[in-house]
Amino acid sequence: MKRNTATVASFLRPAAAAVLLLLFFGWDEQAWAHPVDRPLSPVLRHPQTYQDVRQVSEHYQRIQAKDDEDDTSMRTIPRVDTNDHHLEICCLHANILDYYLTNILHHTNNDHAHVHRLKTNLHRISTDLQAHGCNVTQYHDHKNAVDFRTKLEKMEKKKGITKAIGELDILFSYLQDYCVEPRNSTAA
């Protein structure tokens, strides 16, 4: 559970701040076109999705911590090279999201109350990102995508699935941070 307090906290801080602002001002897509970059999928900025991601991933982190006390600090989703173009980092994680949708999330049997709603929303994000030009196949051989799949394949299947869902928060915060319209300070 160590990564909860340190690593993940640092990842989620910008996202959490955005959500706090959303809660403060109320949810209004139009109003949010300006102060933060426009997301390539509106679902990425929906507080409900963020909350579902957090709750479901924490639920699986707890299962994992019980099963496997030694191995909670290793992560399977590699850190990004922040020098890469934002859209590339976004589409790389759209590829990883696609892997979750086809290989991981259907093993969950909706065992957490919000899993079904979350799956629907993640499908929506995937469709939106592909509509914005993310070619998921193009990133199949990207080093990070390969490293991610290799780590999972080395784990026992059920543990790998638990581990991966526990990292949905990491995946989601990358999508939130990088799947945005190119910054344009003069745009209205």
Ligand SMILES: *[C@@H]1O[C@H](CO)[C@@H](O)[C@H](O)[C@H]1NC(C)=O
């Ligand atoms: C997506 O990428 C793959 C692999 O690079 C390529 O073969 C395919 O033509 C691309 N699809 C589109 C629609 O660009």
Ligand SMILES: *[C@@H]1O[C@H](CO)[C@@H](O)[C@H](O)[C@H]1NC(C)=O
């Ligand atoms: C960015 O700003 C330029 C100049 O104001 C404008 O022509 C362009 O359409 C804007 N691009 C986007 C993506 O808003």
